[in-house]
Amino acid sequence: MTALLEVNGLSVEFDLKDGTVSRVINDLNFSLTAGQTLGIVGESGCGKSMTALAIMGLVPMPPGRVADGVIALAGEDLLGASESRRREVRGNDVSMIFQEPMTSLNPVYTIGDQIGETVRLHQGLSRRDARERAVDMLRAVSIPAPEKRVDEYPHQLSGGMRQRVMIAMALACQPQVLIADEPTTALDVTVQAQIFDLLKELQEQTSSAIILITHDMGAIAEMAQRVVVMYAGRKVEEALVDEMLTNPKHPYTRGLIACVPHLEAKPSEERKVLTEIPGVVPSVAELGRGGCPFAPRCAEAMDRCHDEMPPEIIAAHDHKVACWMHVMAP
Amino acid sequence: MLDACDGAVMTDTENLLEVRDLKVHFPLPKTNPFASAPKVHAVDGVSFDTKRGTTFGLVGESGSGKTTTALAIMRLAPITDGSIRLNGEEICLLAGEPLRQQRRHMQIIFQDPYSSLNPRLRAGEIVRAPLDQLDVGDEKIRDDRVAELFRLVGLRPEQQALFPHQFSGGQRQRVGIARALATQPDLIVCDEPVSALDVAIQAQILNLLRRLQEEFGLTYLFISHDLGVVQHMCDDIAVMYLGQVIEHADRLSLFGRPLHPYTNALLSAVPSADPALRDRADRIRVSGDPPSPIDLPPGCRFASRCPFAEDRCRAEEPRLRLIAEGHQVRCHLVTDDGSPPPHLAA
Numbered sequence: 001m002t003a004l005l006e007v008n009g010l011s012v013e014f015d016l017k018d019g020t021v022s023r024v025i026n027d028l029n030f031s032l033t034a035g036q037t038l039g040i041v042g043e044s045g046c047g048k049s050m051t052a053l054a055i056m057g058l059v060p061m062p063p064g065r066v067a068d069g070v071i072a073l074a075g076e077d078l079l080g081a082s083e084s085r086r087r088e089v090r091g092n093d094v095s096m097i098f099q100e101p102m103t104s105l106n107p108v109y110t111i112g113d114q115i116g117e118t119v120r121l122h123q124g125l126s127r128r129d130a131r132e133r134a135v136d137m138l139r140a141v142s143i144p145a146p147e148k149r150v151d152e153y154p155h156q157l158s159g160g161m162r163q164r165v166m167i168a169m170a171l172a173c174q175p176q177v178l179i180a181d182e183p184t185t186a187l188d189v190t191v192q193a194q195i196f197d198l199l200k201e202l203q204e205q206t207s208s209a210i211i212l213i214t215h216d217m218g219a220i221a222e223m224a225q226r227v228v229v230m231y232a233g234r235k236v237e238e239a240l241v242d243e244m245l246t247n248p249k250h251p252y253t254r255g256l257i258a259c260v261p262h263l264e265a266k267p268s269e270e271r272k273v274l275t276e277i278p279g280v281v282p283s284v285a286e287l288g289r290g291g292c293p294f295a296p297r298c299a300e301a302m303d304r305c306h307d308e309m310p311p312e313i314i315a316a317h318d319h320k321v322a323c324w325m326h327v328m329a330p
Numbered sequence: 331m332l333d334a335c336d337g338a339v340m341t342d343t344e345n346l347l348e349v350r351d352l353k354v355h356f357p358l359p360k361t362n363p364f365a366s367a368p369k370v371h372a373v374d375g376v377s378f379d380t381k382r383g384t385t386f387g388l389v390g391e392s393g394s395g396k397t398t399t400a401l402a403i404m405r406l407a408p409i410t411d412g413s414i415r416l417n418g419e420e421i422c423l424l425a426g427e428p429l430r431q432q433r434r435h436m437q438i439i440f441q442d443p444y445s446s447l448n449p450r451l452r453a454g455e456i457v458r459a460p461l462d463q464l465d466v467g468d469e470k471i472r473d474d475r476v477a478e479l480f481r482l483v484g485l486r487p488e489q490q491a492l493f494p495h496q497f498s499g500g501q502r503q504r505v506g507i508a509r510a511l512a513t514q515p516d517l518i519v520c521d522e523p524v525s526a527l528d529v530a531i532q533a534q535i536l537n538l539l540r541r542l543q544e545e546f547g548l549t550y551l552f553i554s555h556d557l558g559v560v561q562h563m564c565d566d567i568a569v570m571y572l573g574q575v576i577e578h579a580d581r582l583s584l585f586g587r588p589l590h591p592y593t594n595a596l597l598s599a600v601p602s603a604d605p606a607l608r609d610r611a612d613r614i615r616v617s618g619d620p621p622s623p624i625d626l627p628p629g630c631r632f633a634s635r636c637p638f639a640e641d642r643c644r645a646e647e648p649r650l651r652l653i654a655e656g657h658q659v660r661c662h663l664v665t666d667d668g669s670p671p672p673h674l675a676a
Contacts, residue, residue: 043528043529043530044528142617144618158619159392160619161619188391188392188555189391189555189557189596189599189600190391190595190596190599190616191391192599192601193598193599193601193615194615194617196601197615215528215529216529216601217603218600218601218602218603219601220603221601221602221603221604222601222602223601245603255530256529256530257603259529259530259532259533260529260532260533260558261536261558261559261561261562261563262558262602262603262604263557263558263561263585263597263600263602264561264585264604265585265586266585266586267561267581267582267585267586269582271562273537273540274533274536274537274562275533276530276533276534276537277530277533278534280498280500280531281528
């Protein structure tokens with residue numbers, strides 16, 4: 001199948017206060033097809049959300065800019081497109097569910113107005129039709145009594161319902177690509193499960209492609225088919241989900257999987273000490289130094305890792321990794 | 331002044347903490363002048379014991395009353411009714427100086443290391459504050475103690491001079507842990523200690539908490555919504571729903587053989603990296619939100635979301651029953667010999 005969204009050689013730069021330039025996204029490649037879900041994982045500060053903003057055309061400029069690369073939606077280059085064309089695409093063909101449902105909704109407009117705004121703008125619906133569409137969308141995301149809820153304000157809804165409203169808003173124009181940036185971090189597990197079920201169901205109906213940004217490997221396993229692991233603005237590993245979980249190659253991916261206490265159906269008496277990834281993610285000012293960015297935190301780092309950036313190699317079928325350990329291996 | 335706080339009445343029991351029928355109700359403004367004022371039933375009759383040197387877990391969704399329970403035990407929330415005994419001493423009725431002195435035996439680690447440290451104080455001063463407040467030892471002893479605490483939580487001595495914004499999230503939580511350890515408390519409440527931290531940093535803090543517990547025989551009251559973390563950390567667990575404990579068991583029983591439909595729903599909802607767990611056929615889903623804690627339903631509080639609820643569940647409130655050694659459950663459908671509801675077992 002041909003790719004619906006293609007990201008090729010994407011680099012995003014930010015001007016820092018001291019006059020230097022930092023590459024927060026560095027030569028990022030991935031693609032996804034219709035109906036597929038791609039997971040992007042990594043710690044905060046690894047460039048996951050910035051990737052989403054770059055695709056949406058929402059990188060704050062200045063101080064930021066997309067320095068290099070191609071983002072193509074169904075063959076159309078988005079980075080070269082005019083701002084008016086990008087506005088047509090944004091919220092219509094590509095839309096996004098933001099992380100914080102508490103702060104991403106406007107407190108002074110009813111949720112009906114906010115969902116309706118999208119369709120009025122992109123599809124030229126009248127106020128009355130837009131309201132009807134909003135009610136339909138609220139029903140689609142299983143909010144009880146949608147005819148009543150449509151006239152309510154965000155503060156009258158629970159956290160889970162607000163996130164459903166965000167989803168309804170993102171899906172109102174039936175986008176081809178939906179970016180979900182940590183859509184469930186602020187929510188309880190039971191609500192998270194409902195939101196995931198809802199996303200999967202809506203994806204089946206509309207065959208949109210989903211990019212799920214998260215730090216939870218469990219959520220990735222539940223939702224995605226393919227996963228990209230990012231560290232310090234670079235892709236360090238990419239594979240199908242089951243392959244990634246059973247056969248992680250990069251020490252960072254292994255650390256991410258092992259450092260979390262996973263829920264077991266039959267817990268044992270003995271409890272192991274959790275694997276730690278020492279240190280923290282490099283700050284923007286520290287990016288762009290020579291060598292593998294993960295080397296200072298890596299238990300298996302060799303001399304070469306500190307000096308030279310590892311190239312991306314194919315470690316197994318449909319499994320790419322950027323790590324010197326696997327370059328050396330025969 | 332009464333010397334109830336002297337520690338003279340300390341009994342040498344196995345249980346450090348005994349909570350009986352704890353209630354925290356928050357009154358709301360009257361809407362009808364002839365009716366009694368409505369109230370939020372935040373905690374509604376919670377009882378449990380915590381053995382010395384173990385970790386007691388409280389889990390549940392937001393609004394289930396787990397944090398309010400912990401704050402009431404810390405005497406930081408108004409207690410409506412009930413009894414809390416720490417070291418055998420009743421602390422519910424303490425006030426003024428005796429209560430202040432009692433605080434050295436109980437400390438808390440907060441969820442958000444960004445807002446729970448005073449930005450204007452240096453890390454050393456933050457950790458030292460409880461020692462100054464409670465007049466522990468002389469100047470020299472306090473200095474030595476702060477230095478020792480920094481070493482224990484894995485910070486360097488020169489970092490005492492830094493301000494909170496100069497630390498990363500994980501390091502800030504270490505400062506918070508050092509502060510909680512300062513007065514050598516018996517009980518430490520950990521209120522979602524890792525949920526604000528990055529995944530890779532969580533493991534560092536959880537390992538540190540386990541190590542400190544082994545070293546000093548600490549007792550933790552551990553609150554988390556992350557069931558993986560609870561399974562890893564806790565020895566005994568109480569599952570809360572709308573202010574009540576609905577299931578209470580040791581770690582192996584609760585996770586190995588959960589009985590209450592709500593506990594099962596919580597466990598089923600956790601996204602799993604393990605394909606065997608993910609594709610289990612018996613995963614149950616709950617829909618909707620919990621009912622309001624102001625107007626409580628007449629029967630079982632979970633009945634409105636329970637997939638197995640019967641007429642009886644909606645009419646009659648179930649009691650917390652002892653089903654097996656150390657395993658209590660509040661559900662009509664669980665049989666006395668400890669079989670889960672029939673639909674769940676199938």
